[in-house]
Amino acid sequence: DADVTQxxxxxxxxxxxxxxxxxxxxxxxxxxxxYRQDPGLGLRLIYYSFDVKDINKGEISDGYSVSRxxxxxxxxxxxxxxxxxxxxxxxxxxAGTAATDTQYFGPGTRLxxx
Amino acid sequence: xxxxxxxxxxITVSEGASLELRCNYSYGATPYLFxxxxxxxxxxxxxxxxxxxxxxxQGIKGFEAEFKRSQSSFNLRKPSVHxxxxxxYFCAVGEINTDKLIxxxxxxxxxxx
Numbered sequence: 227d228a229d230v231t232q233x234x235x236x237x238x239x240x241x242x243x244x245x246x247x248x249x250x251x252x253x254x255x256x257x258x259x260x261y262r263q264d265p266g267l268g269l270r271l272i273y274y275s276f277d278v279k280d281i282n283k284g285e286i287s288d289g290y291s292v293s294r295x296x297x298x299x300x301x302x303x304x305x306x307x308x309x310x311x312x313x314x315x316x317x318x319x320x321a322g323t324a325a326t327d328t329q330y331f332g333p334g335t336r337l338x339x340x
Numbered sequence: 341x342x343x344x345x346x347x348x349x350x351i352t353v354s355e356g357a358s359l360e361l362r363c364n365y366s367y368g369a370t371p372y373l374f375x376x377x378x379x380x381x382x383x384x385x386x387x388x389x390x391x392x393x394x395x396x397x398q399g400i401k402g403f404e405a406e407f408k409r410s411q412s413s414f415n416l417r418k419p420s421v422h423x424x425x426x427x428x429y430f431c432a433v434g435e436i437n438t439d440k441l442i443x444x445x446x447x448x449x450x451x452x453x
Contacts, residue, residue: 230383266349268430268445269384284440316383324441325434326372326391331383 229253232317232332240340245304247335249317257321258300259329260284260292263314272315274324275300307339342367342435344444352450353421361416361447363405363431372434373414374441375405379427387429390414401425426451 230251239245249258256277261269271284273292281294289311293301304311314336318329343366353359365371372391376384388399395407405416414431431444 266445268443270443271440274440318384323434324439325436328386328389329384329441331376331385333381333383 228333230317230319230330230332232315232335234335235333236336238338238340239307241308243307243339245307245337247302247315247317247337249300249302249332251298251300251317251319251330251332253319253321253330254297255319255321255330256297257319257324258294259318259320259324260290260300260302261316261318262286263316263334269316272302304337304339307337309339312337312339342371342433342442344431344433344442346429346431346444346447348447349445350448350450352452354452355423356420359416359418359421359425359449361429361431361449363414363416363444364412365414365431365433366412367433367435369436370409371414372436373405373407374432374434375399375403375414375416376430376432376443377401377427378430378446384430387416421449421451423451423453425449 233248259274260272275281275294291303317332320329345364374389375387378384388397390397428446428448430446
């Protein structure tokens with residue numbers, strides 16, 4: 227079984243709808259991340275969490291919110307989806323520090339907002 | 341703030357040919373450098389990383405990268421490319437003071453038989 231799973235893998239929704247993307251991990255890591263990938267822009271950090279009670283905004287958090295329900299689960303919500311949130315979303319986990327340690331990525335969720 | 345530049349958006353090589361993907365970084369101190377690969381339909385996977393010591397780093401799948409401080413570069417190489425190497429490759433630098441990983445924009449590798 228995969229160490230980092232994301233659901234759904236694909237989602238098409240309409241402008242204004244609320245969407246939740248879920249991430250689960252079995253690696254036992256405290257740190258979890260949400261990234262967004264757009265063509266030509268690489269990966270950009272949306273939110274990150276160092277543990278259940280420590281959640282931080284990344285460089286592009288506007289329009290998004292997160293919930294860390296447990297060490298193993300980290301959800302990303304789009305309260306009112308808009309078309310420019312169409313992208314590939316990745317969850318990642320890490321045992322130590324972002325600057326020096328390996329991040330383990332889920333397979334991604336492809337979100338389309340019409 | 342640190343930054344990472346991958347000047348090549350798309351590279352095409354023939355199977356069996358050698359490969360070099362370029363990465364340049366901007367950072368005042370010794371950087372922590374990474375290469376990740378994203379195969380189609382999959383998440384990113386670490387190929388290799390450099391922190392200190394030997395400037396030539398060996399990774400998985402036959403890849404290596406060389407850190408050159410004088411050129412602010414960390415180029416990824418493979419002597420003979422396989423069709424399964426077709427993927428997108430991301431260079432990244434660890435930003436110590438903010439504890440974040442900064443990614444480049446990626447290079448898409450296409451391999452022809």
